[in-house]
Amino acid sequence: MKQRLAVLVIVVALLAASAFTASAQNVTVKSGSNGVNYLADDNGMTLYYYTADTNGQSACYGGCAKAWPIFYAPDLSVPDGLSADDFGTITRTDGTRQTTYKGWPLYYWFKDKAAGDMTGEGVQKVWYVLKVPAYTVMIGTNKAVGNYLVDGNGNALYWFTKDKVNTSACSGNCLKAWPAFTADSIVVPSALSASDFGTINRDDGTAQVTYKGWPLYYWVKDKMRGDITGQDVGKAWFVIDPEKFPPKM
Numbered sequence: 211m212k213q214r215l216a217v218l219v220i221v222v223a224l225l226a227a228s229a230f231t232a233s234a235q236n237v238t239v240k241s242g243s244n245g246v247n248y249l250a251d252d253n254g255m256t257l258y259y260y261t262a263d264t265n266g267q268s269a270c271y272g273g274c275a276k277a278w279p280i281f282y283a284p285d286l287s288v289p290d291g292l293s294a295d296d297f298g299t300i301t302r303t304d305g306t307r308q309t310t311y312k313g314w315p316l317y318y319w320f321k322d323k324a325a326g327d328m329t330g331e332g333v334q335k336v337w338y339v340l341k342v343p344a345y346t347v348m349i350g351t352n353k354a355v356g357n358y359l360v361d362g363n364g365n366a367l368y369w370f371t372k373d374k375v376n377t378s379a380c381s382g383n384c385l386k387a388w389p390a391f392t393a394d395s396i397v398v399p400s401a402l403s404a405s406d407f408g409t410i411n412r413d414d415g416t417a418q419v420t421y422k423g424w425p426l427y428y429w430v431k432d433k434m435r436g437d438i439t440g441q442d443v444g445k446a447w448f449v450i451d452p453e454k455f456p457p458k459m
Contacts, residue, residue, distance in 0.1 A: 235252060235283045235284075235285065235286070236251065236252040236283055236286060236287050236288070237249055237250070237251060237252070237257070237283070237286065237288055237289075237292065237297070237309075237311075238250055238251070238252050238254070238289055239289060239291060239292065239342045240254055240256075240325075240326065242326070242328060246339075246341055247341060247342040247343075248328070248339040248340060248341055248342060249311065249316070249339070249340040249342060250325070251281060251283075251318075253325060254325025254326060255318055255322060255325060255327075256318070256319070256322055256326075256327060256328050256330065256339055257281055257311075257316045257317065257318065257339070257340060258278070258316070258317045258318070258319055258330050258331075258337050258338060258339055258340070259311075259314040259315070259316065259317070259337075259338055259340055259348075260278065260314075260315065260317060260336060260337055261335075261336040261337075261338070261348075261349045261350050261351040261357060262336060262350075262351040263314055263315050264350035264351065264352065264360060264364045264435060264436040265364065265434065265435055265436025265437075266300065266310070266313040266314070266315075266364060266435055266436065267300060267302075267315075268280070268300065268302050268303075268308060268315045270315075270317065271302075271303070271304065276320070277319070277320050277321075278317040278318065278319060278320070278330075278337070279317065279318045279320060280302070280306065280308040280309075280315070280316070280317055280318075281308065281309050281316040281317060281318060282299070282306070282307050282308050282309050283309050284299075284307070286309060291342065292342070296311055296312050296344070297309060297310065297311055298310045298313070300315060311340055311344075312344060312362060312363060313363055313364055313435060314340070314364070316340075317337075318330075319333070319337070331400060332400055332401060335349075335357065335401060336349075336351055336357070338399040338400065338401070339399075339400075341397055341399075343395070343397055344362055344397065345362045345397050345398060345399060346361065346362050346393040346394075346395060346396055346397050346398070347359060347360070347361060347362070347367070347393070347396060347397075347398050347402065347407065347419075347421075348360050348361070348362060348364070348398070348399060349399060349401060349402070349452065350364060350366070350436070352436070352438055354438070354441075355438060355441060355449055355451070356451055357451055357452065357453070358438070358449035358450055358451055358452075359421065359426070359449065359450040359452060360435075361391065361393075362397075363435055364435030364436055365428060365432060365435055365437075366428070366429065366432055366436075366437065366438045366440065366441075366449050367391055367421075367426045367427065367428070367449070367450060368388065368426070368427045368428070368429055368440050368441075368447050368448060368449055368450070369421070369424045369425070369426065369427070369447070369448060369450055369455075369456075370388065370424075370425070370427065370446060370447055371445075371446045371447075371448070372446060373424060373425055375422075375423035375424065376408075376410050376420065376423050376425075377410070377425075378390075378410065378412065378418065378425045380425070380427065381413070386430070387429070387430050388427040388428065388429060388430070388440075388447070389427060389428045389430065390412060390416055390418040390419075390425065390426075390427060391418065391419045391426040391427060391428060392416060392417060392418060392419060393419050396419070401452070402452055406421060406422050407419060407420065407421055408420045408423070410425060421450060421452075421455070422455060422456055424455075424456060426450075427447075429443070429447070
């Protein structure tokens, strides 16, 4: 009986996946009951990103792909307010193609049954809708460090143990190696609170973004989105797990 039930669940998920991918050809922007604007397909079905896709390639296969069907629109057109340049296509390891937004592969959630459903939001703390305007800070996932803060393009953000709250100890050659993270606005997934972000004014006039008061930086040796080569450099630089930050010192 259990085996039959498992087979039935898989079949239902596969049917849902085929129904999603067969009908939609474009993206649109919808507004939720909470006032948040988010990406959806042209049928109003919500699109999601997966934090484990930080490097721009899909990490969702097998059972994951059954629960989170891919979104692919070969001849995509976008509405006013979105840029076609922000959308692209990747070829997955199984040979299928998938549409991306700002480098993040796009998915459906098989439990969303009707336009406007967002039941996949926050699932396992790794699946989130894509807000419009786009996120400036997001959550990425790496097996070595778990969840950590990234910018909207998947680049790791770091903190410096020699800093103090609202004060940077990094200048000169340090700042050349660890450029300050700046953003015109703060837009974050539901797992983060925009109120936890602020800015400090550096001597050069740069408004450096802070998280819970701690200045945020990039690392120049991170060459691609998803890189975390700055982790533990000099035992003083670390990525940020938002649920465990700041650590006890």
